[in-house]
Amino acid sequence: MSLRPPLPLLLALLGAALFVMFIAASTSRKAEAAVAAALFAILLISSAIRTNSPFWQRNAINTGVTPRDALWQTTRLIMLAYLWCALAFYAVYLGTTLHWQHGWEYGSAILLIAIGHAIYLRRLADPNDAVSTPSAIERAVRLSSYQAIAIAVGLIWLIQSGKLSSLKGDWAANQLFLAGGFAVMCLSVIIIKTNAALSERPAR
Template sequence: MPLRPSLPWLLTTLAAALVAMTLAAGAIRKAESALAAAVFAIVLVVAAVRTNSPLWRRSSETAVADVTPRHALRQTAQLIMLAYLWCALAFYAIYIGTHVRWQHGWEYGSALMLIALAHVFYLWRIADPNDSFATPSAIARAVRLAFLQAVAIACGLIWLIGSGKLSSLKGDWAANQLFLAGGFAIMCLSMIMIKSYTVLTERRTR
């Protein structure tokens, strides 16, 4: 199903989660802050499953026959862009807008904002089916990069959880919550993108 009809509730929920996490972090309510971050991640993953799952069912092959790998990739890439953007805004809101302090907060926020903007540029390019970024080979490369991204994030999350940083008493505790929630969301979105691409390309080669 198209992502556009779901955007109002999606953006509203993400905005509410951002405000909730900022307020909770400012009050040093770590459990509530983690819950808000989890809501952000779950909402994005659910949105991706809702938009992609019709592509995976054989019973809906006729209904989605006009959906190309480029269309499917673009929809999920939009959600990945939102994940990076949300995390960037959360870093700014928490480490600039509250009393929580960590010297690298604005740096990570800026890095994530740049990645989000890079995704905006990419989405603009692949919106045109005649663009060089939208060719079948370019889409295949993007999917391979999504796989590498998922693997890298999985390794990072294993390290983050194993290192005990989630229970940090320093000011980076909120950042670690963002790394966990954002990383989990982007990893899941990347795998959903790969699954949809695989299903659609196999269906087109039959």
């Protein structure tokens, strides 16, 4: 069984969501922009669930997929989440008349995070690299739990602050923070769940 979803189709759908976000932001259609951001999150989360859920079953057979394989696959989706958000920030705040002075700054910061994940993925693809050892993978999974908790706290604050109903130019940024944060939080939880399932399997 392969962990790899049909990447070209996923990228095409993510590209379509990004285009809709751009068009909606350029015409200040907040509802349509929110739908595009939500679609982006749903696409990544559903892709991760589809490829990881078979390993969560109690009677799942040993498919040869290792914790490193699973970590690589879902981390790639996290990288795509950060990359999509960075491109969306650039598209919205550099490509439309919507103005928010911090748009390009957050876009650049998120792009750096995406690049950092891409570098990590390249190393993780090598089974002989230091980041591919069982102890390193366990640390990465533990960091995923911290990331999920931190994002959950941030999302609660974002929702309670009322920023999602902002009348200023940051309304699109807040939608991206919500959708991107929710996607990365869910993907982090999936990493934890799959790693636990695969780590327990040899003892059965």
